[in-house]
Amino acid sequence: MFKTLIEGFLLGLSTGTICLLTCTPIYLPYLISEDRSLKKSFLKVMEISGGRFFAYLLFGALAGWLGSFVPQQQRTLFTGISYILLSVFLIINAVRTHKAEKQCKVPAWMKFTHSAFMLGIFTGVNFCPSFLIALTKSVDLGGALGGTLLFTGFFVGTTLFLIPLAFGGLLTVIGPVKKAARYASILIAIWFIWQGGVNIHKAWKDSNAVIISPVDTKYTAFILSSPQDSLYANALSDSLGKVYLEQPKVIQFKELKPEQMYFSAEYTILFITESLWKAEFEQVLEKNNYVVIPNGFSIPQAINFLKTYDFKTGKDKGFHWKFTDKEHMHN
Numbered sequence: 001m002f003k004t005l006i007e008g009f010l011l012g013l014s015t016g017t018i019c020l021l022t023c024t025p026i027y028l029p030y031l032i033s034e035d036r037s038l039k040k041s042f043l044k045v046m047e048i049s050g051g052r053f054f055a056y057l058l059f060g061a062l063a064g065w066l067g068s069f070v071p072q073q074q075r076t077l078f079t080g081i082s083y084i085l086l087s088v089f090l091i092i093n094a095v096r097t098h099k100a101e102k103q104c105k106v107p108a109w110m111k112f113t114h115s116a117f118m119l120g121i122f123t124g125v126n127f128c129p130s131f132l133i134a135l136t137k138s139v140d141l142g143g144a145l146g147g148t149l150l151f152t153g154f155f156v157g158t159t160l161f162l163i164p165l166a167f168g169g170l171l172t173v174i175g176p177v178k179k180a181a182r183y184a185s186i187l188i189a190i191w192f193i194w195q196g197g198v199n200i201h202k203a204w205k206d207s208n209a210v211i212i213s214p215v216d217t218k219y220t221a222f223i224l225s226s227p228q229d230s231l232y233a234n235a236l237s238d239s240l241g242k243v244y245l246e247q248p249k250v251i252q253f254k255e256l257k258p259e260q261m262y263f264s265a266e267y268t269i270l271f272i273t274e275s276l277w278k279a280e281f282e283q284v285l286e287k288n289n290y291v292v293i294p295n296g297f298s299i300p301q302a303i304n305f306l307k308t309y310d311f312k313t314g315k316d317k318g319f320h321w322k323f324t325d326k327e328h329m330h331n
Contacts, residue, residue, distance in 0.1 A: 008150035012157015019158045023123055024165065025188055029181040030090070030119060031168045034097045042166040044116045049159045051120020056151040059125065076206065078125070080199030086122040087189035087196065089113055094182040094189075101178070206312075212289065212319045214306045218267055219289070221248035224256060225273040229295045233273060239299050240271070243307075258284045265289075265318060282320070289318035297323050 012019075027048060031041055093113035099106045112118060171177045221244050225233035233250045241247040248271070253260065256276040263270060265287040272281075274294040293302060302323060311319030 004149040005153040008153025008155075009157045010153075011150075012154040013160070014157075016158045016161035020161045023162065025184075026086070026090070026123060027119075027162065027165050028168045029184040029188065030093060030116070031165060032171045032177055033094065033181040033185060034100065034178060038166065038170060041168065041170075042163075045163060045166045047116035048120040048123075049155070049162065051117040051122075052124035052159075053120075053152075053155045054117075055121050055124030056155045057148055059151065076199050077203035080196040080203060082122055082125050083192045083196030083199065086119075087192040089119060089122055090185045090189040090192075094185045097178070098182055208315055210313055210315055210317075212311045212313060214269060214289065214291070214309075214311060214319065214321075215243045215303075217243075217245050219244060219269045220246055220267060221269045221271060222263065223248050223250045223271045223273075224276055225250060225252055225295075226275045227252050227254065229273045229275055232295045236271060236293070236299055239303055243303065256281075261285060261288075263288060277322075285318070285320070287316060287318055290320055292322040294323060 027045075031044055036044065092110055096106050096110040096113050099110075221240055223233045223237050223240075230250070230252060233252075237248045237250050253276060256272075256278070258280060261281065261284050268289065270285070270288060270290040272290055272292050274292055277292045291302075291306070311321065313319045
């Protein structure tokens, strides 16, 4: 138990500089956007840290309890939403502090931005590199208690790097600094809105994507080749026969025409030798899975490539890959 706490603390120390680089552009303008003594700035940093601690405990416990990493799509969507919420917080805070300085009435609903605890939560749940490392480690540990202890140590380690930001409050004695800090907050908010939109759009695209493993045994493979490529095609068939449940059938054409491309799109992969390939096939085979391969291309390396990588494509579309002579030379 104590070992897990120490591991989290050391992880926080080792990634603390990343946290500092990531969070300083957010925290510093917030801290100097209104008059604060060094003591009050220090308390605000502690309040921010309290929000981060709450977020860390929540995610540490969930990650350890679930015992599985947060899927990429959900992580991207969550990060996008948190970016936008953080942006809204920063903009409202800039407006609130501007009104307060002008001695204008500040609407009651705006006053929540005075809580640095909320800012800590918004920044604590962003999937920055340091956070992801700690999250992955929590998953490896397994158990809510292990994840909570690791993130507790991680919080202490990273907080040590953020405490010096409290001295930023001393800059508020310089009049223009507060105004500049508000503008900086708005600019940062605009950037985060953009990043949040990009993440949400990516998550939406990923939700409509299909991941295909080209060596999944459920597929039936066909090798389309010209007669002069028959030796290569048969060698490719022999090698692919060790990958798929059925030995791929070699079909020879002197010249392949679009009207001959009647292959079931579902659970079928076509390997086409480059001597037969025509650009017009791209539209005809849009729904099919196919690989265009030059005659003489290294078969072991081609198969190793297909075993190593999955392909992401849209619904009702197949994956398409074309090995090039340049790649052949490099291989």
